[in-house]
Amino acid sequence: MIRRSMILAAVLAAAAWAQTKFDNRLTVMFANGGALSIHTESTLANSPVSTSGVVAIAEGDVSHRMVIDRRGKVLFAYDLLLSRVPNDRKSYSLQLRPADPNYFVAQYVTFAPGDQLRIDVTLGSESNGTYTVRPDGHITIPQVGDVKAAGLSPGGLAAEVKKRWTGQPIADASVSVAVLAARRDYPTIAAARDLVLHIGEGVNLDILFNPSTGEKVFDVIQPVEPPANKSPRIAPEDEISLERIRISVNGTVLKEFPNNWMIGGAAKISLPRHGTVYLAVKPSTNFPFQPVGRVDGGTLTFPIGNDMVEIVSRSNVLKTSETGTVWVYVDATPKRTPGATAEVGMLDDLLPKRE
Numbered sequence: 001m002i003r004r005s006m007i008l009a010a011v012l013a014a015a016a017w018a019q020t021k022f023d024n025r026l027t028v029m030f031a032n033g034g035a036l037s038i039h040t041e042s043t044l045a046n047s048p049v050s051t052s053g054v055v056a057i058a059e060g061d062v063s064h065r066m067v068i069d070r071r072g073k074v075l076f077a078y079d080l081l082l083s084r085v086p087n088d089r090k091s092y093s094l095q096l097r098p099a100d101p102n103y104f105v106a107q108y109v110t111f112a113p114g115d116q117l118r119i120d121v122t123l124g125s126e127s128n129g130t131y132t133v134r135p136d137g138h139i140t141i142p143q144v145g146d147v148k149a150a151g152l153s154p155g156g157l158a159a160e161v162k163k164r165w166t167g168q169p170i171a172d173a174s175v176s177v178a179v180l181a182a183r184r185d186y187p188t189i190a191a192a193r194d195l196v197l198h199i200g201e202g203v204n205l206d207i208l209f210n211p212s213t214g215e216k217v218f219d220v221i222q223p224v225e226p227p228a229n230k231s232p233r234i235a236p237e238d239e240i241s242l243e244r245i246r247i248s249v250n251g252t253v254l255k256e257f258p259n260n261w262m263i264g265g266a267a268k269i270s271l272p273r274h275g276t277v278y279l280a281v282k283p284s285t286n287f288p289f290q291p292v293g294r295v296d297g298g299t300l301t302f303p304i305g306n307d308m309v310e311i312v313s314r315s316n317v318l319k320t321s322e323t324g325t326v327w328v329y330v331d332a333t334p335k336r337t338p339g340a341t342a343e344v345g346m347l348d349d350l351l352p353k354r355e
Helices: 154-163
Strands: 026-029 035-042 055-059 062-068 074-085 088-098 116-121 129-132 138-141 145-148 175-181 193-198 201-210 215-223 240-243 246-249 252-256 261-264 266-271 275-280 290-296 299-304 307-312 323-331 341-345
Touching: 026 323, 035 062, 035 074, 035 201, 074 201, 088 215, 116 154, 129 138, 145 154, 154 175, 193 201, 193 215, 240 266, 240 341, 246 266, 261 266, 261 341, 275 299, 299 323
Parallel strands: none
Antiparallel strands: 026 035, 035 215, 055 062, 062 074, 074 088, 088 193, 116 129, 116 175, 138 145, 201 215, 240 261, 246 252, 246 307, 266 275, 266 341, 275 323, 290 299, 290 323, 299 307
């Protein structure tokens, strides 16, 4: 691969040939048919920096790239736009933009003053409604009282609401918390830049620098040929396919299913200490699904709070697509599960019933 030697706004630069390549390559598909390969590298052989760096949420012609550490903290963010150069099938126009501070991925949000959220309790009560986190980090919820939301994830806040509930019995009900607005000024590039790249040519984008060691951690961005005969979007008729899967959290294997092959429109995964996770190619509007599941062949990754879950399947996770996005809803309330379980079926049959 040819790497472009240039400096863009003091953060996009030619770096020394990397001696460490993190195992986090991601192919990002765009609605116009283009594709980018992105992965993170370091200039040191034994990098002390831990980064998973695999998040890129595609929305039409824009991909929101976030480099994260293994606890889920966002280290660097930026937006990418890719379009074809007219009359040149091997060239692409790549636009790099500072991260939109008003864009957020709910699974990475821990609440801060000014954030807006919605709380829904399945029993139906005065607590249901929209709240804004006050400057002191608290919100006041009927039948719960004053709660410090700042620093809590949506699942953590839901668990706190359920624990402090003072109304009618709530043991068998669920509490869901959805993020409505959250401004985040993540470290990002200083200014927008436009490039023209050919397939086989790439650029390095510096994202971290350690002055004590001289280490640079950077993204390598390269236009690639889209997978043959693969749609960049998940077709409505697509299904989830899980064959002999292995489930891991933060790199630790929880369970392997050596003899199962399950195919259906949605999946329900129970994880000890995390609750129940619902995966869907077409989400229900009655639950706070988020488009945070990334599929690359037989691997599906998604965050739960500060943890990263990985499901590896012998088959492609999506039956008819090589890459794509899976919608994820985490019900954090039933955490007392004896072990990891998995089932696949129709989404309406898997989701908890609401009265």
